[in-house]
Amino acid sequence: MSDTQWPRWEVFKQDTPNKPHQAVGSVHAADPLHALLTARNVFVRRPQAVSLWVAPASAIFSVTQEELAEGPKPSPESTGVAGAYLLFRKTSHKRSMTFVDYVGQLEAPSPQAALEQALRQFTDAEALAWWVIPASSVVRSEESPETVESWFAPAKEKTYKQQSYYGVVGTHTSKLRGRGGADES
Amino acid sequence: MPGKFGTPTDPDYALRLAEFEARIARGEKIEPGDWMPEEYRRQLVRMISQHAHSEVVGMLPEGAWITRAPSLKRKMILIAKVQDEAGHGQYLYHAAETLGISREEMLEALLSGRAKYSSIFNYPTLTWADIGTIGWLVDGAAIKNQTMLAQCSYGPYSRAMVRICAEETFHHKQGKEMVIAYAKGTPKQRQMAQDAINRWWWPALMMLGPHDADSPNSEVLIRWGVKTKSNDTVRQEFINEHAPEILATGLSLPDPELHQDPQGNWRHGPINWEEFWSVVGGNGPMNKERLEARRRAHTEGAWVREALEAYAAKKSPIPMAV
Numbered sequence A: 001m002s003d004t005q006w007p008r009w010e011v012f013k014q015d016t017p018n019k020p021h022q023a024v025g026s027v028h029a030a031d032p033l034h035a036l037l038t039a040r041n042v043f044v045r046r047p048q049a050v051s052l053w054v055a056p057a058s059a060i061f062s063v064t065q066e067e068l069a070e071g072p073k074p075s076p077e078s079t080g081v082a083g084a085y086l087l088f089r090k091t092s093h094k095r096s097m098t099f100v101d102y103v104g105q106l107e108a109p110s111p112q113a114a115l116e117q118a119l120r121q122f123t124d125a126e127a128l129a130w131w132v133i134p135a136s137s138v139v140r141s142e143e144s145p146e147t148v149e150s151w152f153a154p155a156k157e158k159t160y161k162q163q164s165y166y167g168v169v170g171t172h173t174s175k176l177r178g179r180g181g182a183d184e185s
Numbered sequence B: 001m002p003g004k005f006g007t008p009t010d011p012d013y014a015l016r017l018a019e020f021e022a023r024i025a026r027g028e029k030i031e032p033g034d035w036m037p038e039e040y041r042r043q044l045v046r047m048i049s050q051h052a053h054s055e056v057v058g059m060l061p062e063g064a065w066i067t068r069a070p071s072l073k074r075k076m077i078l079i080a081k082v083q084d085e086a087g088h089g090q091y092l093y094h095a096a097e098t099l100g101i102s103r104e105e106m107l108e109a110l111l112s113g114r115a116k117y118s119s120i121f122n123y124p125t126l127t128w129a130d131i132g133t134i135g136w137l138v139d140g141a142a143i144k145n146q147t148m149l150a151q152c153s154y155g156p157y158s159r160a161m162v163r164i165c166a167e168e169t170f171h172h173k174q175g176k177e178m179v180i181a182y183a184k185g186t187p188k189q190r191q192m193a194q195d196a197i198n199r200w201w202w203p204a205l206m207m208l209g210p211h212d213a214d215s216p217n218s219e220v221l222i223r224w225g226v227k228t229k230s231n232d233t234v235r236q237e238f239i240n241e242h243a244p245e246i247l248a249t250g251l252s253l254p255d256p257e258l259h260q261d262p263q264g265n266w267r268h269g270p271i272n273w274e275e276f277w278s279v280v281g282g283n284g285p286m287n288k289e290r291l292e293a294r295r296r297a298h299t300e301g302a303w304v305r306e307a308l309e310a311y312a313a314k315k316s317p318i319p320m321a322v
């Protein structure tokens, strides 16, 4: 068998219940549960997560602002079916560790149609990039309190992973300015 | 998904390049799917994959000390740090993949010895004090570079860097705390810390790359907003922060010429670039061992990859992308 790193899955993390799921990066995994578990290990080593979604990268119809300006882009055939679509959008060039945010779900005959509908519906901010994903391709972590607790709470206890745990260590450079003499040996 | 990659022979290259450079000048991020010069893509794939390999190989020198940590607390900290480095490798491979190179290709390049990774990880970790010193100096140097790269014009690389920087500050601080504790400890601890600083100081300066005059890629990388500072500038920032802090602990640095100039910059003596290029060229003390360890891990893990794939093929209708 030739070497494989398995298919790629995009990961969406929700930090708190009132924040949207945000694209944080991708993992490679053989199946959806494997993708969710890997996503937890890769993206939830620190606090701030209540839910994870994963979707196969191959199921995502992505369009940038530049591509939008150039006119309609054919959506991939494999996902060109009628149904529910999840819409994700990027609205800022600001320094960030996440890409697109979840904005809502739409019923549409194809990803391209879902995007056109979204352009009319979500007009509160200028979009710099869109992801359209069939709802049937998105796999979500369980919402039961036990799962949330066992998946996401342990990171909160591991305070030694935070730089704040170490307080002020030694003398900061800013306090050392103006001191001369390199050779103290 | 990868967008259009322009080459100078394209009829509209000059026009599109001008638009591209104007976008960068406006502080916009270039995203997967956007037009970009093929050379921008090529440089990013080179840099990001090397960076990813460095995170992965970087687990080896420290991982070797997990079983020998002197206390449960130190052991938990080290495990968390090494696990973070694995995560950093994942973030970065992901960023490179958005440019149309596959994980398989990148791993093949690493395992075959074609790909480069940071020279620093080809030095051995001889004592426990090396673990603190790596945190303080090696992660400290990496943070300087990564903070700069967090401003990068390519969205996925920039985002990976922002995520990494947030975690690196823990790596840096735990190392600094450890070295300072040993500097204030018994004569033996102090001597162990000094020995580690002596061995890691120069490689830490070297890992920030050749002098600007010998860094052929720098100019285009700065023009396209991939890098925002030159190697020498980043190195100077590193020394200005770390030299006085280390000296304040009472430890010394292995550079008789090190001094502070009238502008307040800490000036270092000549760097042994012959050693640097020899390590980059594969002849460092640990190059062979590092590569062998990676290859062994890859080969020994093959059955896991195959088993999971077979299980998924039986269970799930999702097609296996190649």
Ligand SMILES: [Fe+2]
Binding pocket: B055, B084, B085, B088, B164, B168
């Ligand atoms: Fe790292």
Ligand SMILES: [Fe+2]
Binding pocket: B085, B139, B168, B171
């Ligand atoms: Fe680190």
